[in-house]
Amino acid sequence: xxKGKKLENILSIKPKDNFEELCSGCGTxxxxxxxxxxxxxxxxxxxxxISGENFPVPGGYKCNVCNQCGICAKECPSDAIYKDKMIxxxxxxxxxxxxxxxxxxxxxxxxxxxxxxxxxxxYPIKCDGCGExxxxxxLGALEYKTKQRVVGK
Amino acid sequence: xxxxxxxxxxxxxxSTKEITTEDLTEKMAKFHIGARGLATRIxxxxxxxxxxxxxxxxxxxxxxGPLSGTRVIASGKTTFVGKSPQTNGYGSSNVGGHLAEELxxxxxxxxxxxxxSKKLCYLYIEDDKVEIRDAKDYKGAGCISGxxxxxxxxxxxxxxxIVGPAAENSVAYSCISHDFGRQAGRxxxxxxxxxxxxxxxxxxxxxxIEVHDxxxxxxxxxxxxxxAKEHPDFKAWQLYGxxxxxxxxxxxxxxxxxxxxxxxxxxxxxxxxxxVMRRKIVRHDKACxxxxxxxxxxSYSKSHNICVEGPEYETIGMLGSNLGIDNIEDIAxxxxxxxxxxxxxxxxxxxxxxxxxxYKEGKVTxxxxxxxxxxxxxxxxxxxxxxxxxxxxxxxIGKLLAKGVKRVSEVLGTQEYAMHVKGVEISAYESxxxxxxxxxxxxxxxxxxxxxxxxxxxxAQGGKDKAEKVIELQHLRPGFxxxxxxxxxxxxxxxxxxxxxxxxxxxxxxxxxxxxxxEIFERNAxxxxxxxxxxxxxxxxxxxxxxxxxYEEEVGDKKPEEDLVTKKEYDKLLTKYYRLRGWNIHSGxxxxxxxxxxxxxxxxKDLKKSREKD
Ligand code: SF4
Numbered sequence: 001x002x003k004g005k006k007l008e009n010i011l012s013i014k015p016k017d018n019f020e021e022l023c024s025g026c027g028t029x030x031x032x033x034x035x036x037x038x039x040x041x042x043x044x045x046x047x048x049x050i051s052g053e054n055f056p057v058p059g060g061y062k063c064n065v066c067n068q069c070g071i072c073a074k075e076c077p078s079d080a081i082y083k084d085k086m087i088x089x090x091x092x093x094x095x096x097x098x099x100x101x102x103x104x105x106x107x108x109x110x111x112x113x114x115x116x117x118x119x120x121x122x123y124p125i126k127c128d129g130c131g132e133x134x135x136x137x138x139l140g141a142l143e144y145k146t147k148q149r150v151v152g153k
Numbered sequence: 154x155x156x157x158x159x160x161x162x163x164x165x166x167x168s169t170k171e172i173t174t175e176d177l178t179e180k181m182a183k184f185h186i187g188a189r190g191l192a193t194r195i196x197x198x199x200x201x202x203x204x205x206x207x208x209x210x211x212x213x214x215x216x217x218g219p220l221s222g223t224r225v226i227a228s229g230k231t232t233f234v235g236k237s238p239q240t241n242g243y244g245s246s247n248v249g250g251h252l253a254e255e256l257x258x259x260x261x262x263x264x265x266x267x268x269x270s271k272k273l274c275y276l277y278i279e280d281d282k283v284e285i286r287d288a289k290d291y292k293g294a295g296c297i298s299g300x301x302x303x304x305x306x307x308x309x310x311x312x313x314x315i316v317g318p319a320a321e322n323s324v325a326y327s328c329i330s331h332d333f334g335r336q337a338g339r340x341x342x343x344x345x346x347x348x349x350x351x352x353x354x355x356x357x358x359x360x361x362i363e364v365h366d367x368x369x370x371x372x373x374x375x376x377x378x379x380x381a382k383e384h385p386d387f388k389a390w391q392l393y394g395x396x397x398x399x400x401x402x403x404x405x406x407x408x409x410x411x412x413x414x415x416x417x418x419x420x421x422x423x424x425x426x427x428x429v430m431r432r433k434i435v436r437h438d439k440a441c442x443x444x445x446x447x448x449x450x451x452s453y454s455k456s457h458n459i460c461v462e463g464p465e466y467e468t469i470g471m472l473g474s475n476l477g478i479d480n481i482e483d484i485a486x487x488x489x490x491x492x493x494x495x496x497x498x499x500x501x502x503x504x505x506x507x508x509x510x511x512y513k514e515g516k517v518t519x520x521x522x523x524x525x526x527x528x529x530x531x532x533x534x535x536x537x538x539x540x541x542x543x544x545x546x547x548x549x550i551g552k553l554l555a556k557g558v559k560r561v562s563e564v565l566g567t568q569e570y571a572m573h574v575k576g577v578e579i580s581a582y583e584s585x586x587x588x589x590x591x592x593x594x595x596x597x598x599x600x601x602x603x604x605x606x607x608x609x610x611x612x613a614q615g616g617k618d619k620a621e622k623v624i625e626l627q628h629l630r631p632g633f634x635x636x637x638x639x640x641x642x643x644x645x646x647x648x649x650x651x652x653x654x655x656x657x658x659x660x661x662x663x664x665x666x667x668x669x670x671x672e673i674f675e676r677n678a679x680x681x682x683x684x685x686x687x688x689x690x691x692x693x694x695x696x697x698x699x700x701x702x703x704y705e706e707e708v709g710d711k712k713p714e715e716d717l718v719t720k721k722e723y724d725k726l727l728t729k730y731y732r733l734r735g736w737n738i739h740s741g742x743x744x745x746x747x748x749x750x751x752x753x754x755x756x757x758k759d760l761k762k763s764r765e766k767d
Binding site: 020021022023024025026027028031032034035038039040041042043044045051052053055056057058059060118119120136138139 | 222223224251254258297298300301309310332333334358359360361362363364367370371378381382391436437438439440441442443444445446447449451453460461660
């Protein structure tokens, strides 16, 4: 469920600093993300991705989720990514999924591998900061980033 | 079908290389629900009664349930079913992790593998693309290192079920491994894959699962997560997983198997309990799909320099106390060795415990165990490691040990303390003073395992209607397997079974009641039993006996004898159990009346045929 109230203050969703200690790899965040945005149950259309490439040694999970840096918006040839409060969102009227390319440009250019495409979806998949993952994560491994860092001090 | 199921079953014949799909009908789904129930039905219908479990006529069925891969709590269970190489009877074992969801995302409820490949191969499934591929690069690879290699080759988003050297060498109790340390461990299901020259099943799917009533499902799954998080034991489960049980089992229940089940209390048990393990070796938690409990613990042993998922309760019991080993790092190391070789930790610990006792009794000589072993005794990690390797590679005494404790004891003449039921080694609950749990082991559908029913706490609390309780558990617990979810949120955090039924209805659009669901569970339980009748001529109530040791005093114990469950009492309880079940009290098989009642009339002809062979 989109937490409308919270959205005002959310800069992004982020894995906690000690994410590697906390995350169990259950993928509950992915399942709730997928289900919140699409008709089916699943994980493959989740905007947050959990992976365990470090197994068996040393183990531990990694999280890719959008930090709302906005590079996708800059790169988008159709100007289809706009800022709503502090969150970058896709305008589906403008986005054409870069249908002439193998991957949408935003997916390609995302510096944190947090935008995805799916064979059955016309449009790229992007985190809209709804907070489903943060709310459901049973290990408390995710949080909202709510305060801007001081830049260029 | 409206949702929950994918509606497709994949069939792969490794002899002819034929790959086909068929529909899962709604009628069939409603008759057995799915996962374990469905796989059992396919195995029952398709495996001929005279099939050699190690031959190509045997099949292995991997199946998910209607709830698998959804947001239903702990929805990550896959069940494997086949004719057990350990028993010639019904074999089934389940595994968590992320296999079930991936298979459904690829578009299949189940995979049936039949025939056998001439060369070592693996099955690759990516949505509609299904291939039998050469596996020579993975020959002899361990389960853990082999999975890494395969993921390096295929991508980390591929989910893999793999067998190790033990299965390639046809050790009777080889497991199927997944996700770096989760196993479908029991009844030799990995052995079936090995015998088919099938090294692995690798799956990658892209799809979603249809839902009939999304809004309703949403409410139900949120309720499940809320109830789980609010349960007073939730935090302890996240911290310790099943290892929480070590202390309770050792001190309160007196059921921590010690030195080949000579006793249920390990004097050094406090060295291997949950808190010690968490402090010394656990790095982080590791969960199955959509599970908040995260009972898996990922550990690092500094002294052995290895990482391993576990050890969990069963492994601490069977490779720890049961072998007299009281060092948690050593147990973690043996866990790692056993996992990599692809042996079931429960059976391996049971077999080795038996051997150590037999050696100390003078039934095995130094020459027989091998010159490289400096004798055998309790608490010797190095020797256990050597034995595990001998078993997996069938070297020296390992050749005999690879056959399982039943055969070992027949050769050594040590049957009285061979801790198995029907040829499957008993898991980590010493039960000589626990009538209902003994009955649960005796009548478990695969042999000595606690998956179907686990009644030891019920016993400890002085539960009265023992046979009734065991039957109820044998329906509900495997019911979770049928649905394709883990039972632990219900067992440990009290998530209501009704919510699972509601989720099933929301997904499928059915309006199934609890009574109807229990009738299906009972049907599936009877079909599991009928499998024995079909495949084992001469099956009788004797098959439901528990080892002689369980009618005797603990070794060295001075407690009064009165609370021991004698053979006579056990027999009485067993007879009552059969009567309540509507099973014949001599053959231990469902009566024709019962079978007809449950819509299993088609079984009768097989049972008649089998009786003729007696
Ligand atoms: S829900 Fe939390 S613990 Fe589970 S995978 Fe996502 S971040 Fe990790």
